[in-house]
Amino acid sequence: MRRPSARRITALLAAGLLLPVLASCGSGDGKGGSAEGGDSALVIYSGRNEKLVKPILDKLEKAVGAKVEVRYGDSAELAAQILEEGDRTKAGLFFSQDAGALGALSKEGMLAKLPQSSLDEVDKAYRGEAGDWVGLSGRVRVIAYNPDKVAEGKVPDRVADVTKPEWKGKVGFAPTNASFQAFVTGMRVLEGDDATRLWLKGLKANGKVYTNNLATLDAVESGEVSLGLVNHYYWYERVAEKGEDKVGAQLKFLPGGDPGALINVAGVGILKDGGQAGTAQKAVDYLLSKEAQTYFADTTKEYPLAAGVTSNVEGLPPFESLESPDIDLGKLESLQETLAMLQDVGLV
């Protein structure tokens, strides 16, 4: 028995040794590198999902007139990677899914100051305090509800109300989701730690925990829960995919500056040491341009933040009409305390 199976496995191993050689022939060896080759190619570390932003980054390549290499990953992990790379980073531009990761690089002094013209494209609330990153698109927290389970008029106006006894077992949320955590951080900034902790305890007692926004939205649609705390664009994406008549959930945008209506942003910053500042700046200009902003509005269903572009997604309330809380996004960096609180309450 020993012989044939030994030979078979040895053959597999030998084939294994050959494969990488073949694979490297096929996979285009020119990729990577060239970070120090002056200002020619641009390397973008993108914490935003490839599915969402690849089309616009393809167009960006033409707009900046240079080769663009995109490294997709998780925003937080890419930020940690850039910090570990230090002044030898290969990244010219960091495209982050949230303000927090940009704030972390800014704090370590790794981002270059942006020209005032770029900064002025975007409302002061949605750019870095040190002027070294700028928001591109915004997403707003909303309450999704199932009209079969709860009448529109009965949906809470304040996120604080979901802890009321009448919603016991009827609220879905995703405590591990970064947007949820940013919103809780916002609540801490706005209403203080004690009030937030109390609210979280109430939410834990009332709520059902889901993996992410999508799973929460699914649960609302299926009627497993009546309410769900989610980001707005998931609903619009689903409507685009299935058609509105097939989506069983509705959205409520909270009024009156409620913490439950927090707006968070995705944005970009230029790496000081990436050696690609020229092309990176062209890329920032392009991402703030009308074409790119329209893309974010139409395709990812987010709120465009610059170039005077307004979203014309059907049913989406105008950006100006949102009564989001007045909060400095830079203050959302105290995420660690939020996590400690979530852990303390037993939600993550």
Place this chain on the structure above:
Amino acid sequence: MTTSASGGRPAGAPAPAGRRPVRTTDGAPAGRRPPWVLLVPACVAALFALLPLGYLAVRAFERGPRYAWDVVGDERTLQLLARSLSLTAAVVAACLVLGVSLAWLTVRTALPGARAWSVLVTLPLAVPSYVAAFAWLASAPRTAGFGGAALALTLVSFPYVHLPVAAALRGIDPAQEEAARSLGHGPVRTFLRVTLPQLRPAAAGGALLVALYVLSDFGAVSLMRYDTFTRAIHTSYRASFDRTPAAALSVVLVVMTVALVAAETRTRGRAGHARTGAGTARPAVPVPLGRWRIPALAWCTTLVAAAVAFPLGTLGYWLAVGNSATWDVGALGEAAWTTLGVAAAGAALTTLLALPVGVIAARHRGGGARLLEQAAYAGHALPGITVALSLVFFAVRYAYPLYQQLPLLIGAYAVLFLPVAVAATRAAVLQAPPVLEDVARSLGRSPLRVLREVTVPLAAPGVAAGAALTFVVCMKELPATLLLRPTGVDTLATRLWTETGSGSFAAAAPYAAALILLAAVPSYLLGRHRT
């Protein structure tokens, strides 16, 4: 023989009648210092495996020992420790029950279709933990938490126990069992009293791999929302971008690893026997199952259904529903090709590095040999992101041209999975009779020639099986691949991650299915592989 720690008799047990006394590793060349030809490459491998530790030391004490101690000494750390250990204990216990029972059923009983079953129960290896967790979560959201995490991890890792135990069962001399049966013991009693104790080293080796796998897993625990050390380390990177607390917590994981490896070494004891003369053991007479045949078949069916058919079925469902299902055949093919390439290279490098360490661990005793083996295990329980960041750190400083190139990614696989290959090599070498090496040496062969002409050929099937296993785990790896792959290069795992990240599970399904099907090939060979 697969990843077995040899199916020898417990130390001190009398040799079976009618057979010459068997030479054990204790007997022969044990105390001798390993030859340079082994020692030097083994030290290189160990240093390689210790890279993450160097990084952790730099990062953890960056802000002084006091800060690191504050992180580690926090009440929360103790809680995480308890959570990690209880999950590990539960999964290891479940894997032992599943793995040993399946090994016995497929190797020693008249189970209908035993050979097919022995292949089928190896296939769960091909399922990534995050895919298993996702399948369960999507169908039964209530499984979230400890139970769900334990379920998903058990179902993907019981072959780590099944494979070495099945191999050991094939190698055990049936004489003692027959004696027990002739004395009137039933099959169950014989199994518990006679067979099981002999399986201890093999089971312990498998259990160690399972334990280290559970400690380092991020995918399943994260989806199941069960907070363990690894998940806390991820959260720490994510929340603060501060690498110090994450590094301090990682150090605790390293300490746990060393404790586990030491515990396994004690359990393993001095077992490790090789046979000479009569060659391999006679095949045992299969135990008739009688009316237990149906429950036995039901047991196998349930496990294969839950571990393999269920996740595949879920993927099929995703493919069938939702119009985000797009078969990008080009991207799928390219990712599959890359995956095969990097995983094969990773397995080859890992096996090469593991060879000297495994031979020393099998053939030499003493503090130095033990230290080498433990060093090889050091990085195994660490989360992939920690290992990846440590390689970013070293490569950026000392090997910049390699940074974000394939060789670095392949190196990361070697650091992450060295123990899998070391365990297999060690077990394979233990099964090769040391007396043959002695003879070769007495004939004036140099240590290198002994290694090349005697040890390696004898151990080759087991080493190759270890390589196949490493190949499978490399294919499934995600966090290190995300950080270290060349820009623009994708594996099936990273594509899967991309697709699920944008919420299109239907588009993710082809990548998950391709990953499982490709990883099933070496798993299948492992299941077929017998000594």
